[in-house]
Amino acid sequence: MFFARGQSGPVHWGFTDREGGVSAGEFGSLNLGGHVGDDPQAVETNRTRVAEAMGVDRGHLLFLQQCHGNEVVVVDGPWDGAGAPRADGVVTATPGVALAALVADCTPVLLADPAAGVVGAVHAGRPGMTSRIVDTAVARMRELGAQEIAAVVGPSVCGRCYEVPPQMRDAAAAVSPESAAVSWTGTAAVDVASGVVAQLHANDVAVQWVPGCAREDERLYSYRRDGRTGRFAGVVVLAAS
Structure with a gap:
């Protein structure tokens, strides 16, 4: 279920992989994306399993309607009747609320200040990196006391x-020089994660970088590799007392 997992004081985090779910076919098996054509009931079962693994009930595991923008929302509990907002980042200072960022090549970023009790999750694709969503997420967290x-x-x-x-x-x-890259065949390429890491450092954020390429590692979902496919997630939660 988890490609990588860790803890820092009351903060628990993890990045899921493809194993441990009920989705079939190209979505097999722990697809967490509800917008990719998978059976909605299977997705809900998968999300419930991840919520339980993170120590929260399903209603407290929050997914966004991601749109490759730079909007970051602040939450203090489960979504209301309007459902999840269109945004690509979410932060909270409420214990027991797990925040998720869905990806299938984009860069998932989990943020935390354990002492202040503030956490965040960011979906940073190339558009998010170039619009500096990391800056916005860090600013929102600092507004909450981080x-x-x-x-x-x-x-x-x-x-x-x-x-x-x-x-x-x-x-x-032009936004983050560190993102300029060269592909395996010598053509122009972008390293989104390197750009994101550079932006985090510029915001005085300490960085732990989990190694792994989604396209190269079949334990992960990759749109670039497979086209029609599922989504894995980065999830972070401030444990309830």
Whole structure:
């Protein structure tokens, strides 16, 4: 179920893999994405299993309607009747609320200040990196009282596997020069995670980087590798007392 998992004081975090769920076919088996064409009941079962593994009930494991933007919302409990908002980052200072970021090549970023009791989850694709969603998430956390923020950056498609047109690489490098990369075949590429890590460092955020390329590792979902596929997630929770 978990590609990587850890704990820092009351903060528990994990990045899921493809194992331990009930989805079938190309979504097998722990698909957490509800927008990819999988059986909705299977997705709910999978999400319930992850919630239980993180020590919360299903209603307290929050997923966003991700849209490759830079909006970050602040929450203090389960979604109301309107459902999940359109955003790509979420932060909370409420114990027992687990925050999730879905990916299938993009970079999942989990943020925490255990002493202040503030956590966050960010979906950072190339558009999110170039619009500096990390900056917004860090600012939202500091508004909630966070001071010493640390990040765990999860596995994502590596720069060698993310070929793009030269002008797209130039646009990304104009925001974060560290994101400019070269593909396996010598063409222009973008390393989103490197750009994200550079932005975290610029915000004085300590970084732990989980190794792994989504496209190269079949334990992970990868849109670039498979096209129609599921989603894995980064999940973080501030444990209830």
